[in-house]
Amino acid sequence: MKSQFDRPLSIGSPLPRVDAYEKVKGSTKYAADYYGSDVVWAGVKRAGVPHALLKTIYTQRARDLPGVICVLTHKDVPGTNRQGVIRKDQPVLVDDKIRHCGDALTLVLAETRDALNKAIDLITCDVMPIPGVFDVESALEDSAPLVHEDNADGNVLLKGDLKTGKGSAAVEECDLILDGCFETQRQEHAYLETESGWARSEEDGKLVIVCSTQTPFRDRMEVAESLGIDMSRIRIIAPYVGGAFGGKDGVTVQSLLGLAALHSGGRPVKMWWGREESFLSGTKRHAARMYYRLGAKKSGFLHYLNVRLFLDTGPYDHLGGVVLALALEHCGGPYRIQNAVLKGSAVYTNNPIGGAFRGFGVPQVTAAMEQMMDMMAMKLGMDPVEFRLKNAVSRGDQNCVGKTLVNSTGIIDCLEALSMHPLWLERERWKADAGPSKRRGVGVAAVMQASGYGPVVPDYANAKLELSVDGRLCVYCGVVDMGQGNAGTNVQIVGSILAQRADMIDVILPDTDQTLASGSASASRCTYTFGNALIAAAEALKERILQRAADLLMARGKEELALIPGAVRHLKTGREFSLSRIAQLFNPAERVATGHFRAPIATDDLGVPEDLRLHGFPHTLFSYGAHAALTEVDELTGAVDVQRYLAVSDCGNVINPETYEQQIQGSIAQGLGYALSEDFDVTDGKAVTPDFSTYTIPTSADVPEIDSIPVQIYETTGPFGLKGVGEIATNGPLPAVANAVADACGVRIFRSPLTPERVLGAIREKERKESVE
Amino acid sequence: MRITFKLNGVDTVIDTNPDRRVVDLLREDLNLTGTKESCGAGDCGACTILVDRESRLSCLMLAAQLEGREITTIEGVAKGEVLNHVQKAFVEKGAVQCGFCIPGMVLATMDLLSRNPSPSRAEIREGLAGNLCRCTGYQKIVDAVEAASAYPSNE
Helix, strand or coil: CHHHHCCCCCCCCCCCCCCHHHHHHCCCCCHHHCCCCCCEEEEEEECCCCCEEEEEEECHHHHHCCCEEEEECHHHCCCCCEECCCCCCEECCCCCEECCCCCEEEEEEECCHHHHHHHHHHCEEEEEECCCCCCCCHHHCCCCCCCCCCCCCCCEEEEEEEEECCHHHHHHHCCEEEEEEEEECCEECCCCCCCEEEEEECCCCCEEEEECCCCHHHHHHHHHHHHCCCHHHEEEECCCCCCCCCCCCCCCCHHHHHHHHCCCCCCCEEEECCHHHHHHHCCEECEEEEEEEEEECCCCCEEEEEEEEEEEEECCCECHHHHHHHHHHHCCCCECCCEEEEEEEEEECCCCCEECCCCCCHHHHHHHHHHHHHHHHHHHCCCHHHHHHHHECCCCCECCCCCECCCCCCHHHHHHHHHCCHHHHCHHHHHHCCCCCEEEEEEEEEEEEECCCCCCCCCEEEEEEEECCCCCEEEECCCCCCCCCHHHHHHHHHHHHHCCCHHHEEEECCECCCCCCCCCCCCCCHHHHHHHHHHHHHHHHHHHHHHHHHHHCCCCCHHHEEEECCEEEECCCCCEEEHHHHHHHCCCCCCEEEEEEECCCCCCCCCCCHHHHHCCCCCCCEEEEEEEEEEEEECCCCCEEEEEEEEEEECECCCCHHHHHHHHHHHHHHHHHHHHCCCCCEECCEECCCCCCCCCCCCCCCCCEEEEEECCCCCCCCHHHECCCCCHHHHCHHHHHHHHHHHHHCCCCCECCCCHHHHHHHHHHHHHHHHHC | CEEEEEECCEEEEEECCCCCEHHHHHHHHCCCCCCCCCCCCCCCCCCEEEECCEEEECCCCEHHHHCCCEEECHHHCCECCECCHHHHHHHHCCCCCCCCCHHHHHHHHHHHHHHCCCCCHHHHHHHCCCCCCCCCCCHHHHHHHHHHHHCCCCC
């Protein structure tokens, strides 16, 4: 390890993460670790009912409890009392109507956590229940109760309707038509650090909020608006986050904490949701119902796709419209399909809030499309990889929504690498080795994932880099590190450009008072967008350092100089100036360099309404991948055991192989949980899986060994050729495993997760049908 | 109630409610926030500590149960700036992402290796199955435990 730290950093080397040392010592301070000697505990009374008019809240008994400082309701919220990114429809504290069980009714401040919990239990309210909306298609019927009476389109948050080529008329030209209806479940992020934060109203009137978030700059705007405070009076600090995966892409505790800090008499306030509260109130991957019709020619070319998507967005627009837009854009997969009719709706219900979650609508449609691809390959009598290769897009092609692919497009490279991998080549032998009562199958999936914000919302970053007077460098990170390791990648980029070692570079994590606005930690954009901005800053600082050294040495030009660790060397004479000395010659403004980057956008006119474009449709830059799951099914129990997993990925050139593999492996584990066990189950709006004993995420005993292979195609717009890797691999496991189970047992299960009950039921049903025949 | 125990090698006496959860005692009263809480129900392993060198869940322990015990939290594992063999392996093998599970994972690994000094990958996976991680997919954690088992222990 030492050897990797005592030389200048370079692109492509597996630098151990700069944050790991503090994290293994337990000394990293997360938002959840902020206390203070006179800390006040803040907590929330949740609604517990899915749909009701709120009449009266009874708070007196709680107020009378010793140790309670105050109990706040919507009447105490000074601003709009509304939060949200696009449609601002979520109250900080409910004022008129309860729209899901996790809604916040009152905010309690207390001296101790015990007093807080007792006080919350003492709060009661009168409500008038309203029939709930729990099914996405029923919600669209005329008779359905409305979740938001003021929404222009009933219970539809956003819809999309696209036609390409000849549309449905192309059905006539197909030799084969296949139908499938797929249902995917709600998935919970289950980050280990539940939503947490700490806030204080400073003497100068500034409201400081330290929180576990992916979006400090957007949080500042949301808190300012909902609480009616000038944005310049709010400072959001985002330390290392204990996992997020999209669940902290927006406000969780922030406005509540801000409100609490306005009522704590200047004392610091802490809020930390328990696991059950996190599960109840946090967002979920949208449950989806997806009707697919796929048409092909006998030759094996895809010709027609018809899709109808229904996404359960819950009661609030927690980026649900954006999730729908991505689902529509990806619903035809990485294939050339000239004729399509694609429709989709994000539908308001009284279920838990659907929101951002790694993949952002893409895992759902990939599950459907990739199973349709296997079903079609089987009908055509074609090998599933060959069938995909025959239809896969390459640069210059139009994808299923008609977008011309102008950036690197490596799906064919991925599929070819998979087809030559020993795990794929030797699959028949592996399948034949199944033991008694076991059946083995191998399933594949081709995946794609857009990065960035799409054509309307600017996807920009502003990097800041400082040379200190002692010769050290400091990166002001604009994008949160929620565990993905971008803080370390930033160090690697700076060190490689300025030829410095990791131990000479510090990082300042996102802080709205210190770092520059750079958008959210989401959308596979962090290193792509911020990395490009940081390259600009690092190059500018390098030029400035070399120029000053050249002037000092009366050199002909900066070409005669080179940066070396800690210094600049004049190459002709060998004379050196330390970075510290040069820094001292700079005035403070000269020691700082900034860089700006704005990501390229799609300029294609696909004839979609502005509303859909605002929500990100279409993108221009995509990562790709090809996955294979080697899977064993127990015929007696229906249990599905994924024994090996292969992921080939085109995420551009790799800056740090270690961080890259971490993203792929972690995504696959989450995807396998989605495929096999994770189901955030809700009955009439009420969660029936409130903890880790009922909502089961994969353990170390459940996740197989994963082979990850990067195809390393250089993306010319990326920082050192990189594309996003944060989400892509989440999309593969569900369809790959479902295809493997079909390969093993000859059964297709249209509803995920593939629990033992469902698999066994399908096997028994197949046996029953066969015995009748 | 007065409770006497050894905390990270130091004789410690505290006066607290006997039914105070150990995780709260460590984090709030003793400022040892390296011990994490994630579920509060014994499902996830994030709050793992060593009690007489065996891994235990501090969210399920009460203060009175500390009496006379030898407690190790993550803060007591490194010798100053020098990481122990398990921590070193976790850094080198890329086992750390968000890091919230890592204190518990390191301590659970120390317990595992004390019982089985050279476990197979399958034994490692089985041995750490009580410690949830949501970031890594566990592969690099297994790599790290394998590597740690080959390093000389500096204890």
